[in-house]
Amino acid sequence: MMANPYMSKVTQSPEVTRARSGLNDVLQNLVDKAEKADESLLAEEFESPKSPEEDSKIGILDGHSSKSSKKHKSSRKRKKDYVGSSMDHTIIEKGKMQHSFVMKLFDRQVDLAQFKASSPLYPVCREWMLNQPLKKRHIRTRTPSPEPPADLDGSDQNDQALRDVYRLPPPSMEAEAFREKRSRDPRIPSPVPQPEEKLDIHADSSQAPSKETLLEGHLTRWREIKNKWKNASDDYQSRYTESYAILKAMYDRQ
Structure with a gap:
């Protein structure tokens, strides 16, 4: 059973405590009444007296009476087995109800008793979203991934992809080795040199370049910067060429 670290910190008012106690009493009373009704119904079926018409029909012939007595014995045996199995089922269901730990959080409830202490948080959140704490479901556990074959590393790339x-x-x-080889961060390209001709904004406006000329120069410069960043990224990701080949072969095989 998972321990709730927030239950010990929450202080409840006397009104809430009395309301919870009253609700628990009502639920327990309903459970007891349902169990008594099932037991009385089974007892009536087991001990119900036979009518005189049934006794007269049974005692018409001796041969038929022996067969009918065997039938009654077998039916009583089945009733006993049914009563025993029903009682066992009731005890099991009652034990399940006693071993529930329902936590309410933001108007939703989850039964934490069905999870182990090592259970991940995702299935707990999923059950909390369903908001059905009384519905018992089989919690699936993740199976560990199998180990790869021993000769996987020694095979060629084509066989490995299949x-x-x-x-x-x-x-x-x-x-680290890639960074030492480039003597810099391989993900960052070398800067693009600034243009030799500098623009003086305080010069004569009549001799200033046109807007189209400035825009063309900026586009050329930033296009070169973009290409350098793209080439640096491709160079850095080239270390995973073998992995890319395996993933592509897996995709093409589908």
Whole structure:
């Protein structure tokens, strides 16, 4: 049973405590009445007396009476088995009700007794969203991933792409080694040099370049910057070429 770390911090008013106690008494009374009704119904079916017409029909012939007595014995045995199985089922259901731990949070409820202490948070949140704490469902546990075959690393790339892949190969070069090789951060390209001709905004406006000329120069410069960033990203991601080939083969196989 999972412990709720927030239950110990919440202080309830006397009115809430009395209301909860009254609700628990009403629910327990309903459960007891339902159990007594089931037991009395089974007892009446088991001990119901036979009518005189049934006794006269049974005692017409000796041969038929022996057969009917066997039938009654078998029916009584079935009733006993039914009573025993019903009582066991009632005890089991009662035990399940006693081992419930329902937590209410933001007008939604979840039964935490059906989860283990090592259960992840996602199924708990999913049950909380369903808001059905009294409905028992089978909680599926995640099975561990199988280990890859021993000869997976020694096979060639084509055979490896056709196998069941459980993990992708590591990059061809670590990030630190790649950074030392480039002597800088490989994800950031070298800056584009500034133009040699500088624009003086305080000069004569009549000799200033036109708006179209300035826009064309800016577009050329920023297009070059964009291409350098794209090439730097492609160069950095080239370490995963083998993984890309495996993923592409898996996609094409579908």
